[in-house]
Amino acid sequence: MSDLSYFGRTVKHLVICSLTACLFFLPLHHAFADAQKGKQLFQQNCAQCHNPLRDATGPALYGKENEVPGGRKWIYNWVHNSAAVIASGDKYAVNLFNQWNHVQMPPFPQLSTQDIDDILDYVKQVGDEAKQAASAPAATAGQAGGGAAPASNNNLLYGIITLVLAVVALILLQVNNSLNRMANEKEGIETPEPVPFYRNKTYIAIVSLVLFLVAGYFLTNAAVNIGRQQNYEPTQPIFYSHRVHAGINQINCLYCHAGAEKSQHAMIPSQNICMNCHMAINSYSGPQLYTPEGKPVDGTAEIQKLYYYAGWDPKQRKYVNAGHPIQWVKIHNLPDFVYFSHEQHVAVGKIQCQICHGPIQNMDVVYQYSDLSMGWCVNCHRTTKVNFADNAYYSNIFMKYHEELKEGKIDSVTEAMLGGTECQRCHY
Template identity: 60%
Template sequence: MMHNRPSAKKVIFSLLLATVFSFGTAVQAQDGKALFTANCASCHNPVKDATGPALKGAEARWGDKAKLHAWVRNSQAVIASGDKYANDLFAKWGRVAMTSFPSLSDEEIDAIFKYVEAYAPPVVAKPEGGEAKESGDNSLLFGILTLVLAVVALILLQVNSNLRKLADDKDGIPASEPVPFYRNKAYIALVVIVLFIVGGIFTVNGAINLGRSKDYQPEQPIYYSHKVHAGINQINCLYCHGGAQESKHAGIPSLNVCMNCHMAINEYNGEQLFTEDGKEVNGTAEIQKLYKYAGFDPAVSKQWDPSKAKPIEWVKIHNLPDHVYFNHAQHVTAGKVQCQTCHGEIQNMGEVKQFTDLSMGWCINCHRETKVQFVENKFYSIYEKFHDEIKQKKRDGVTVEEIGGTECQKCHY
């Protein structure tokens, strides 16, 4: 029976290798989506215009993959080369410079556009029960199938051992009784190792995500739609969040800011509103909730008395640890960072959710890849060496990292 163990080990090793390879293939298939989400989603949508143009069909519009790669890595260099399409695109989108991604390889850029070309908007149906159907993740199904195949393989190995014993008995070859798989030390060791690896992965991922709130979307006391205000009605973010331009905190708008408009606007006549789970929202009723907090009754008086107001108890969504320093003005005013970079396509959100995990790694990667608006920005006038190198064409820009954006004391104090 001893001569069967090498073949059994080979079968087990082959099965493990195939499983690992299948997981590796699945990860590679997700690379395009992951790269798009990490680098492009804050400004682009695959199928509709956002802060930047829709990316679907971009390869066909450019007509030259090499130029498209160059544009992604450094759009200003392509514009400076005199390329007509690049200059037309730059002019069409308000002459706002696209963020450069010099670290992306040709394969990664191709993976992004492959994902974009294959992208189809998710279909969200509203069933009779009022709950939306969402497309699910098949990871659980694949995991169950892998487990079933592993069990079948163990059973087949045990059957093979029993059949070989029967054949040896028939030929008169002495053989010991086959060891049941639940007592086989090799099988037990294999199961322990697999459980240790899987448990370790879940433990590490769980520990890494402690305190993070990506996709956190609480129900607010009033249904406030950023899509209606910032998207359809084009209200500037800084009108409500003026602190983002001049202070550390963006700030939550006071009732006075809301009532500047809603003393006159007491009915909602826009497109139908729905919550994330598909429930219909009465926009006019939500305005009445605002009036209740403000202590305002337009049927009694057209003038609002702020002394009768009480604060709206908004639920905080974005929250950084106490040991992390983040300054909105530093990013918005000095760095010229768009709100969508950290908050996602806020102009298309009904109920606001946290767009990214706001982790240290996410911030560091942004600082390493993002080029600040260095030229004609008085905040960076002290960096004479970099200004001279730009004038001498020795560099085409300056990243946040190069001006100390990855130093520990900049964010931790």
């Protein structure tokens, strides 16, 4: 075998390698590695108290790395042991702690600085994307470049690299063909005339493969995002604040969402339930309320809107017409092919509303706290210990686990052990 054809084969390998690299490695790496890790760490460790964009039990984290003294380095110390930073007399830390009513953030010594970087990158990504989405309608083509988020910059970069690699691959293919022909001629073998590129099987195969993968990539992305809308926060017909009702005035969630305990749906209360209290409460004198955009809200005027919907005349103190239904915008929306029951989780599972819905009692405007993805449901089913032994619901079923618990073979039962990861439990 001649040196030339050996060289030709090496070139062929190069072609295959560079194509594989640009098609698989780049998009996959970008989509899954960093963002996914940071998101996971954030949700496991921080999400119960922090939202990237809004104050919750702790402050909103977006942009904090530019505000704290010493940037990320300060945050490493803080996350590893915030009590130590406060005790050291750090002015910023002491102020913060006082502002947040001495709520102690737990220490996370197990997180490496790389882990914390991943978390902060995730927070930054969420924040940048939200900002970009908020400014998108206003931004003109000319301004777009300035505020573009790193995510889309990366996409552009990967796109360019992919294109360059593809061109290199095509050139190498040409070289390979010529080398083959030269080698054959040298050994006296007839070479057929080169096929034009549009009939060349290799080209056709490569182009089809590229189209197939690109289409597949966008399709799966679109499918994974069906109906996903974490942080969705629509404007409602009445500015009704959960912080005022469930927080400051301590009204029980079930007073308004009675369905959560006894049916599949938690239900939004009718205006009759509102009127139980608001026949008497016709003005608002609590703390000043603001829309998420920062505009002040007149609570008393909002209560007047309720009267309009209820058909109530506050002067005559009686109902004067049948009223109009309040068209609350639904925030949480599972796709129709998923079965979810509140009763099973709230009454049987004894899971707090806040585990799934976040700190609702601190929200003036409700937003979707969990992503409601399949992974979210299944992860919890894998890790959550079911209240099993002394739960009437289970007293006559899964006898095997009752015995194993008694014999000490297992010390707890998770929802996954009861079949909570089987497809048909959640999909009809």
